Amino acid sequence: MNRFYPLTVAAVRRETRDAVAVTLDVPDEFKDKFRFVQGQYLTFRTRIDGEEVRRSYSICAAVQDPALRVGIKKVEGGLFSTWANEQLQPGQILEAMPPMGNFHVPLDPDNRKHYVAFAGGSGITPILGVLKTTLLSEPQSAFTLFYGNQASSGIMFREELEDLKNQYLGRFTLIHILDREQQDIDLFNGMLTKDKCAQLFRHWLDIKTVDTAFICGPQVMMIQVSEALQEHGLDKRQIKFELFTTGAAPKRAHRAQDAIRTKGRNNCEVTVILDGRARSFQLEKNTDTLLDAALKEGIELPYACKGGVCSTCRTMLVEGEVDMNANFALEDYEIARGHILACQSYPVTDKIVVDFDQ
Ligand SMILES: Cc1cc2nc3c(=O)[nH]c(=O)nc-3n(C[C@H](O)[C@H](O)[C@H](O)COP(=O)(O)OP(=O)(O)OC[C@H]3O[C@@H](n4cnc5c(N)ncnc54)[C@H](O)[C@@H]3O)c2cc1C
Ligand code: FES
Known part of the structure; x- marks a missing residue:
């Protein structure tokens, strides 16, 4: 499950000034x-200036499409996104993990549903995949998309969205919300804030008609x-979220002030089950995360x-307790089932067993 596979870059198409x-x-x-x-999304691995870099990118294709495609927006000072926007060429090999993620609901051709999506900037990528797949798979369902950007020049997949609007007249409603460019309808100017949503729900979209919302x-x-x-x-259960970044730098190590409550001894015996194989090692509590400790063990x-x-590091905690x-x-249901994120977990009990195959 943790393997990377070599995929060949077939095309790199410039979408906007800072996105491909x-x-x-x-x-x-x-x-x-x-x-x-x-x-779903793919996790890529490459080396940039001698450093291994891993980043995730959502698939912006429909499941019915013949090719796999992702959209990468350049982040100011960003390692992978700058490299992809400036240096990635057709013919190059990109190593990728198989698709992962839960940003979807089950589809059924007999459904007659109304889906709504709210995308901001590069957040359109997974939504485009969901939108196209849904319109193709559920011929009686409707989709409304609110897409927030600063100006029309920065809208990713603009032409493709317009084509979809024309192709699915009556089933697909596309509304651009622009912050730095005046549109004729004042309601569509500004940002996707709580107030703006309240106005949209008052004048444009009846929430009672909505089955699922994607953000x-x-x-x-x-x-x-x-x-x-x-x-x-x-209801919260009707809302699906896909977050790209929190804006916070990843925590590399547990700091003293973060010390968690622990039980029993100082050390924990960790057993990791991966690809049918169990391996155990000792981990001093309040030092490394489960992920970092396991990586150090090879x-x-x-x-x-x-x-x-x-969520690439998601695993099932089958024994013990972690913080x-x-x-x-x-999501809440995954936590209730016993799933944890290895990159964020510190052992509490003297023994824990995690199973990456579940
Ligand atoms: C499940 C998932 C799916 C994703 N799908 C996409 C996608 O389809 N398209 C896409 O372009 N990105 C997507 N991302 C974000 C992507 O993985 C990278 O985080 C992003 O491209 C920045 O990587 P970088 O190496 O260029 O920047 P880094 O070198 O990692 O970061 C540079 C700085 O920018 C900040 N930063 C990171 N990401 C953003 C951001 N999005 N906006 C503003 N500041 C940021 C960081 O906190 C850091 O300070 C996704 C992320 C996740 C977790
Ligand atoms: S590696 Fe991304 S959630 Fe753990």
């Missing part, structure tokens, strides 16, 4: 491993949209962000 769409060829022998569900964009926007949706009657666990955001520093990735 990268199409990837999957060799026949790995095709099964790279089948995906709409809204992906800057964290502040996601929180405000989610609060507005819930205040207007949507156990190649899957990971990307190390910040509790991407999690942060969790922006796991």
